[in-house]
Amino acid sequence: MSQQELGKEKGVSLTIIGNYEIDLNMPSLETVLKLSKLFGVSVDFLMGEFDKEVVRRIEDIEILDKGTQNHLFFLIDNVIQNYKIRQAFA
Structure with missing residues (x-):
């Protein structure tokens, strides 16, 4: 999924998605939960805590x-x- 597709899916701009990826902004807990459900991964995984x-x-x-x-x-x-x-x- 591209940043643009993700932004459209979640109703946020491409810039915000890009800033999440390079740690300029942090998503809210609610957004993290939605992203974990969307991608089928744990919140820990999204936050970089994985084996x-x-x-x-x-x-x-x-x-x-x-x-x-x-x-x-x-x-x-x-x-x-x-x-x-x-x-x-x-």
Whole structure:
């Protein structure tokens, strides 16, 4: 989504959106909550509080071909399923 599209979606100017990105202005808490819902991310993520190692790994996965991604997701799903089963019987 471009800054212009975001500004139109939220009813604010392109300048305000740009100023948010370069830390000249800070959005209100209400705006941060709306943005987190719009993008489907946590407020912490929007504020830069996230695990950079996890993001790096996701970026690495994104460059893999679809077949390799699907294989990796299959493995991850199995590990998660096994973990949940162990937790259920712990």
